Structure formats: structure tokens, C-alpha cells
Amino acid sequence: MTPASAAISGLAIVALVLALVWAIQLKTRNAGMVDPVWSWSLGFLAIWYASFGTAPAETRLLLGGLGGLWGLRLGSHLYFRNAGKPEDARYAKFRREWGDSVNLKMFGFFQFQALIAWLLSVGFLVVAFRDGNASVSLMGLGVLIWVIAVAGEGIADWQMERFKADPSTKGQVCQRGLWRYSRHPNYFFESMHWLAYVPLAIGTGLWWVAIIPAAIMAWLLLKMSGVPILEAHMVQSRPAYADYMRTTSMFIPWPPRSSG
Template sequence: MTPVLAALSGFALVALALAVVWAVQLKTRNAGMVDPVWSWSMGFLAVWYAIFGSAAAETRLVLGLLGGIWGLRLGSHLFIRNAGKPEDARYAKFRAEWGAKANFNMFWFFQFQALVAWALSVGFLVVAYRPGDSHVTALGLGVAIWLVAVIGESVADAQMERFRTDPSTKGQVMDRGLWRYSRHPNYFFESLHWVAYLPLAFGSPYGWVTLLPAVLMAWLLLKMSGVPILEAHLVQSRPGYADYMRRTSVFIPWPPKS
């Protein structure tokens, strides 16, 4: 399969999956399921490109494993976190603001997320179709970055989940563990994850393209759907969060200000 055909078919399948999620939320009135399905779709794209790519077998195997496991872990975490819960504040806000056009706008919002997933997956695509063999050192470096990123994000998620489910911390600000050094360590490690595919693309004339997903993900989280909406809500709902913002790095883990 050519890179263009693999990319177009992958986008069509992800767009279809998110259209199904949109149809389900018409009945449930809860759009939160789009988050785990989006993550699973990203992992699917890594495996999809790995199967049909033309790179060396070991390169495609590493790509499929790294991307697939990452997407499976993140999607499963989000599914467990959201299951049985009220609609995420972000989507509830959109639904309220859109009013009578909520269903129409939500459909195209979901399709925009499919487009974002497709844009991010260009890193997977470049690796899957890179010419020649990947050096074992490059593969090892990619795996090392991936491990740091996925373990870091998993630890941050676990710390936050324990905090959220502990009755003694209800209404407090999470400033422990990794969250002492970054207001959003999960976002930082999520963005770092995308850097793991750069070493896998060494030797490809388009290897530099694998940096774009990391930059795009960081921008989306910091400027679009992540930090702005979440922190606007937390400042209003959590006493002490404004002070936490003043002393704690927003993204890169760093010692807090006194």
C-alpha cells in the first residue's frame, strides 16, 4: 500500500469511528467517550501504518508496538476514568454554549478531532515508510524516550487518580508527586512521547517531520483544548489553585517557586 493510500484509508477509518461515537452520544448526552476512542484510534493508526508500510520489518515492529501500546494504555485509562461519570466539563460547556446547534457542532468537532489524529499520525507514517534499515542504537534511543514518556505519564495519571478518589483531599489542589513540579506533568510526558519516533526516522529524508507531532500536541494542550479550559475551570472551583499556578511550572517539570 502506498503512503498516500495508507494515510487516506487510516483517516477514513478514524473519522468513521468518531462518527459512531457521535451517534452514541446523541442518546447518552455524554461526549466524554470521544477521548478514549480518539486515543485508541491513534494507536490503531500506528499499527495500521506498521502493517502496510515498506520500512524494514524490525522498524515497523517497534513502531507498531510503541504506538499501539501507548494508544491502548492512554485510551483505557481515559475509559476507566470517564465510565459512569457525568459529562466532562469541557463538553458540557460546549453543549450549553451551542444550544440548539449542539448536535450539529459536536459532529464536526469530533471530525476535527479525527483530522488532528491524522495530522499527528504523520510521525508514524514517516517511520513506517522510511528507506533502509534502522540502526539498533536509533531503535534503542526511541524505545528509551518512549519508556520515560509513557512511564512518566502513567505515574502522573495514577497519582492524580489516587488524589481524586481520596475523600480526605476533596476540594483541595493536587500539588504532590510529579504535580509538585508541573501543573500538567501528564501533558508534558504526552508531548514527549511523540519525540520517541524521531530516532526511528533517522535516515529518512522526511525524518524531521516526526518532530511536528510533538510540537502540535504541545500547542494543542497548552493553547487549545487542554490547559486554558481546564485551568479556567479550576481557578473558579478550587480555592488555592491561583496560588498553585503562581508557584508551579505549567508544563516542563521544574522546582516550584518559594
């Protein structure tokens, strides 16, 4: 399979899967399932490209393992976080604003998600079809970045879940653990994760393409669907959040500033 055919077929599969998720939400009236399926779809693309790539087996096994495990962890976390709960505030807001055209616009949104997943997967594609292996040191660097990023995101998610489950913190702002140093440590480590595939691509003429997914993810989280919507909601629902914004780094973990 050529890189082009692998990419096109991968996009078609993800678009079909998200179309099915859209059809399901027509009945459930809850679009939140798109989040875990989107993450699982990206893990699938890593495995899909690794299965049909032309790189040496060691590189493709590493790629499929890293990308697949990342997608499985994040997708499973999002699934269990959303299961049995009301629709996420973001999608409820879309549903109110879109009114009678909500079904058509939601379909377009889901397909846009498929396109974003496909664009992010270009880092996987470059690695899967590279000539030869990256050096042992570069492969080790990629694994190190992956471990730090996935562990950091997992810890941040766990700390937030524990905070939400504590009845004594109801209505408060989480400033525990990693959340003391960043308002969005999960987003920081999520963006960092995409840099793990850059060392695996070094040595190819298109290694720089592997940087694009990290830039896309950071832009999406900081400027589009992540921080802006979430923080607008938090400022309205949590009186202490404005002070948290003044004292705490938005993205990169950093010691908090004085509130004075």
C-alpha cells in the same frame, strides 16, 4: 500500499469510527467517549501503517508495538476515568454554548478530532515507509524516550487518581509526586511521547516531519483544549489553585518557587 493510500484509508477509518461515537452520544448525551476512542484510534493508525508499510519488519514491529501500546494505555485510562461519570466539563460547556446547533457542531468537532489524529500520525507514517532500519543506537534512543514518557504520564495519572480517591483531599489541589513540579505533568509527558518516533525516522529525507506531531500536541494542550479550559475551571472551583499557579511550573517539571 503506498504512503498516500495508507494515510487516506487510515483517515477514512478514523473519521467513520468517530462518526459512530458521535451517533452514540446523541442518545447518551455524553461526549466524553470521544477521548478514549481518539487515543485508541491513534494506536490503531500506528498499527495500520506498520502493517502496510515498506520499512523492514524490525522497524514496523517496533512502530506498531510502541504506538499501539501507547494508545491502548492512554485510551483505557481515559475510558475507566470517564465511565459512569457525568459529561466532562469541557463538553458540557460546549453543549450549553452551542444550544440548538449542538448536534451539528459536535459532529464537526468529532471530525476535527479525526483530522488531528491523522495529522499526529504522520510521524508513524514516515517511520513505516522508510528505507532500511534506523541504527541500533537510534532505535534504542526512541525506545528510551518512549519508556520515560509513557511511564511518566502513567505515574502522573496514577498519582492524580489516588489524590481524587482520598476523601481527605476533597476540594484541595494535588501537589503530590510529579504534580509538585508541574501543574500538568501528564501533558508534558504526553508531548514528550511523540518525540520517541523522531529517532526512528532519522536517516530518511523526511525525518523532520516526525517532529511535527510533538509540536502539534504541545500546542493543542497548552493553547487550545488542555491547559486554558482546565485552568479556568480550576481557578473557579479550587481557591488554592491561584497560589499553585504562582509557585509551580505550568508544563516542564521544575522545582517549585516560593509563594512569598
